[in-house]
Every structure is written in structure tokens, then in C-alpha cells.
Amino acid sequence: MKGSDIVIGGVSKSFGGMKVLQDIRLGIKKGEFFSLLGPSGCGKTTLLRILAGFESPDIGTVTIEGADVLPLPPNRRPVNTVFQNYALFPHLTVFENVAFPLRLQKRPAGEIKGKVKDYLELVQLESHAYKKPNQLSGGQKQRVAIARALINEPRVLLLDEPLSALDAKLRQHMLIELDQIHDTIGITFIYVTHDQQEALSVSDRIAVMNQGDVLQVGTPHEIYESPATDFVARFIGETNLFDAVVASADRIVKPGGAGAPEYLAALDIPELGRIKVTTVDAVQIGQRVSFTIRPEKILISKERPATKREDINLYQGIVDEPIYSGFQTKFYVKVADTALIRVIKQHAKYSDEGPDIKWKDSVYLSWSANDGYIVEIKDGQRACPSASPAGGTP
Numbered sequence: 001m002k003g004s005d006i007v008i009g010g011v012s013k014s015f016g017g018m019k020v021l022q023d024i025r026l027g028i029k030k031g032e033f034f035s036l037l038g039p040s041g042c043g044k045t046t047l048l049r050i051l052a053g054f055e056s057p058d059i060g061t062v063t064i065e066g067a068d069v070l071p072l073p074p075n076r077r078p079v080n081t082v083f084q085n086y087a088l089f090p091h092l093t094v095f096e097n098v099a100f101p102l103r104l105q106k107r108p109a110g111e112i113k114g115k116v117k118d119y120l121e122l123v124q125l126e127s128h129a130y131k132k133p134n135q136l137s138g139g140q141k142q143r144v145a146i147a148r149a150l151i152n153e154p155r156v157l158l159l160d161e162p163l164s165a166l167d168a169k170l171r172q173h174m175l176i177e178l179d180q181i182h183d184t185i186g187i188t189f190i191y192v193t194h195d196q197q198e199a200l201s202v203s204d205r206i207a208v209m210n211q212g213d214v215l216q217v218g219t220p221h222e223i224y225e226s227p228a229t230d231f232v233a234r235f236i237g238e239t240n241l242f243d244a245v246v247a248s249a250d251r252i253v254k255p256g257g258a259g260a261p262e263y264l265a266a267l268d269i270p271e272l273g274r275i276k277v278t279t280v281d282a283v284q285i286g287q288r289v290s291f292t293i294r295p296e297k298i299l300i301s302k303e304r305p306a307t308k309r310e311d312i313n314l315y316q317g318i319v320d321e322p323i324y325s326g327f328q329t330k331f332y333v334k335v336a337d338t339a340l341i342r343v344i345k346q347h348a349k350y351s352d353e354g355p356d357i358k359w360k361d362s363v364y365l366s367w368s369a370n371d372g373y374i375v376e377i378k379d380g381q382r383a384c385p386s387a388s389p390a391g392g393t394p
Contacts (some may be wrong), residue, residue: 003031004078004155005187006051011060013046020046022212024060028190033182035199038209039235043267044192047209051190052081064156075195079156080149081243084164086141088133088148095129098147119147139170144194148180156188163198175201180356196236200224208232223292224245226373233292233375240341241296241375246287252278264311268289269360271339275313276369281377288378295344297371300331304358304364311369315343318362333359333365340364 006028013021021043028034036044049055051062053074062070069077088097095116102112119127123143133141142162149157162178163171179202182189193199199206200220207217208231216228227233233241244267252262265283267275269291277291299305305314317335333342343365345357357363 002186005030006156006188006190007061007063008047008051009061009063011047011050011057011062013050013055013057013264014298021050021057022214024214024345026207026214026217028188029204031186031188032204033179033189033202035193035203035206036209037193037196037199037206037235039194042209043212044194044209045160047389048081048160048190050190051156052079052158053077079158080152080153080154080157081160082142082145082162084161086133086145088141088144089374090133090306093130093132094125094136094144097133097144098151101148101152115151119151122150122184123147128270138166138168139174142166143177145155146178150185154187156187156190159189159191161192161194164193165196171195171198178202200236208235208347210235218314227292227375229293230290230374231372233290236294238342238344239292240298241290241292242269242271242339243378244275244289246283246289246292247274248285249279249283262297265374267374272315272336275372276311277372278311278369278375279374281374283374283377284379286379291372291377292375293367293372294331295342296346298343298365298367300333300343300345300357301364301366302361307366309368312366313369313372314364314366315341316362316364319357319359319363322357322359329357331363333363335365369393 001090008026010026011021011024012019024047036047037043046055050057053069054279056070061068064078085379089100092100095248098119099112099116102115117126120129123146123149125140125143126138128140133144136144166174175198186383189201191203205217205219208215208223214230216223223232224236227236230241233239247266247268249263249265252264260280261282263279263282265277265279267277269275275291283289315335317333319331320334320340321332323330326390329346329347330343331345333341333343335341
């Protein structure tokens with residue numbers, strides 16, 4: 001596999017007394033599409049600039065393939081950067097923009113011509129080789145910038161919000177192309193974005209950042225389904241998030257005792273009452289926790305569901321606001337006069353047109369204990385999953 005392993009060890013950075021990065025520790029794998037995701041001002045671009053050599057950390061280390069790169073200037077690091085504003089030379093053609101890094105190295109003319117042709121084909125711009133940047137669309141300009149960054153064959157490509165200047169449809173198209181380029185080239189990509197959908201769409205792994213900290217690192221599935229903090233749960237997609245107190249926790253007995261221990265917990269939520277959730281954390285009675293349930297995991301119906309399963313949560317409420325979006329309807333449902341729960345109903349068939357449930361309708365909401373998640377344990381650290389919870393059977 002091409003690309004390089006990157007290890008960021010204890011990197012901190014301050015500007016004018018304001019700490020922008022706080023003890024960042026990350027390992028990025030060779031050939032990985034790795035995203036730094038977070039809101040504006042969280043430190044992700046500063047971290048990228050440290051990797052590129054445009055900033056130096058106050059403390060910490062950065063190694064690529066085991067070699068310390070902090071003493072090296074940007075042009076001697078095995079990385080190239082694609083910027084948000086393209087940074088193309090307006091007076092040069094597409095061909096000459098892409099050829100520029102090779103001309104700086106005084107490569108032979110024949111080699112330059114062949115490599116530029118190859119990389120323009122890679123980004124599907126061979127027919128635009130002799131146009132100037134002002135004759136190109138935003139997406140075409142971005143592809144020129146990517147070709148120019150790749151032609152030096154770096155081991156790591158850094159992408160600083162490269163699609164933020166494009167409209168929504170073009171962003172989606174460019175995301176697919178960017179993923180295909182990564183699959184073709186196979187080097188390490190580090191992608192900075194504030195757009196959760198971009199990160200979820202293309203990343204092998206994601207580091208979610210906020211206020212200079214890395215809050216969670218994981219696959220898109222892990223980040224979305226098992227958020228580590230309240231912030232991650234809110235920032236990644238839509239969710240319903242509640243403070244709760246653990247009322248009971250019983251170990252689930254599996255056939256043959258296979259797999260990691262799991263527990264069926266009962267939580268008391270002031271706005272909702274008691275709910276059931278499965279967890280791998282051995283939570284203790286009386287602990288304060290955060291509970292989340294994604295809107296698309298909740299079933300909504302006008303009739304009471306005919307189920308006797310003990311692990312189903314069932315509530316009755318009133319539709320406060322239905323929002324029809326064609327492929328789905330989002331419902332805001334008032335439950336117990338105090339809780340407003342978001343529910344998303346997908347329309348997979350023509351008959352699922354949505355308007356059968358209307359404003360002020362009385363509805364039932366239900367979800368399995370397996371579909372909710374305990375996000376944070378407020379009283380101390382997460383308990384060891386192998387420990388026996390209060391009220392449980394070891």
C-alpha cells in the first residue's frame with residue numbers, strides 16, 4: 001500500500017495566549033482516508049497546517065513513517081496540500097498549472113508532458129489542458145488543484161475544506177470523484193471539513209474535534225452509532241438527547257455466554273419517564289448519564305403497536321410539527337407535555353407519501369432498547385464492561 005503512517009504525539013498550539021490545540025494524539029494509517037471534523041475554530045485547520053509545515057507546534061511531535069518532520073520546511077516534507085481557494089496561477093493554462101511543481105524540479109520536458117497527461121486523465125480534464133482557470137467551473141478548478149498536488153507523488157495529501165466553495169450538488173459529485181481518486185492513487189488522505197455528511201461519506205476513520213480537543217476517533221459507523229460525548233451525538237447527524245439517571249441494570253444472559261457482556265438498563269428521564277436501553281457499560285444504579293436515540297430509529301404510527309416484547313419503549317404523543325421533504329417526513333412529537341422528540345419516517349414506496357399522519361394527530365412512538373445509546377456517564381469514567389453492575393448477575 002502507498003502512502004505513509006503518521007503519528008501526532010502530544011501536539012499543542014497557542015496563538016496570543018489562546019490555546020488552539022491541546023495535547024493532540026492521533027495515529028493515521030498508511031493509505032487511509034482520514035477526516036478531521038469539527039466546527040469552525042475547533043483547531044482542525046491549525047493541525048493540518050502543522051502537518052504541512054506552515055505552522056510549528058508549541059510542544060509535541062509529528063512523525064511520518066517514523067521520521068520526525070517538524071524540523072523540515074514544507075517543500076521537504078512528503079506531503080502536498082489542496083487549499084480551499086484552489087491557489088491556481090491565473091495566467092497559466094491548466095497544463096502549466098499542473099506542470100509547475102515538475103518545472104521547479106527541472107524535470108525533462110518529455111517526462112513533464114507524459115506525467116501531466118496522466119494526471120489530467122486521472123481528474124478527467126485532459127480536454128481542458130489549454131484553458132485558463134477563469135474558463136473553468138469551480139469543480140474543474142478544484143480538480144486542477146488536486147492534480148497539481150498529486151503530480152509530485154506525495155505520500156500524504158492534505159485537503160483543507162477543498163469543497164466548501166462549491167454548491168451542494170457539485171460538492172456531492174466532487175466527493176465521489178475524490179473518493180475514486182483516493183482509491184486509484186492509494187496514498188494517505190487527510191481531509192479537513194466542518195460538514196458531517198462529507199466526512200461520513202468518504203472517510204475510513206474520523207477524528208471529531210471541538211475547542212482544540214479530539215473527542216472521538218472511529219469509523220463513520222462508530223461515530224454515528226456510538227458517539228462518545230454529548231457534543232459528538234449532537235454534531236453528527238440529528239438526535240434526541242436526554243439527561244437520565246440509572247434506575248436498574250441487569251446483565252443479559254446470552255446462549256453459551258458468547259460475546260462481550262451486555263446489560264439491559266432502565267433509565268429515568270424527567271421529561272419522558274422510564275426507558276430501557278442495552279449497553280456494554282456496566283452502569284451503576286444512581287449514576288447520571290446521557291441517553292440518545294436517533295430520529296430514524298423511532299417508529300411512528302397512529303395505531304398502538306401490537307408487541308409484547310419487554311425491550312420495546314412505547315410512548316404516546318401529539319404531532320407538534322410535520323415537515324415533508326419528499327423522500328422523508330420529519331415529525332416533532334410532544335410527549336408527556338414536556339419532551340419534544342424528533343422522528344424521521346423514510347418514504348421508500350409511493351404509498352408512503354407521509355400525509356396520513358398530520359399536525360395535532362395522536363401518535364405512538366416506539367423503539368427497541370438496542371436502538372438507544374448511553375452516550376456519557378456523568379458520574380466518573382465509563383465503567384469497565386466486564387464489571388458487575390448493581391442489580392446485575394455476574
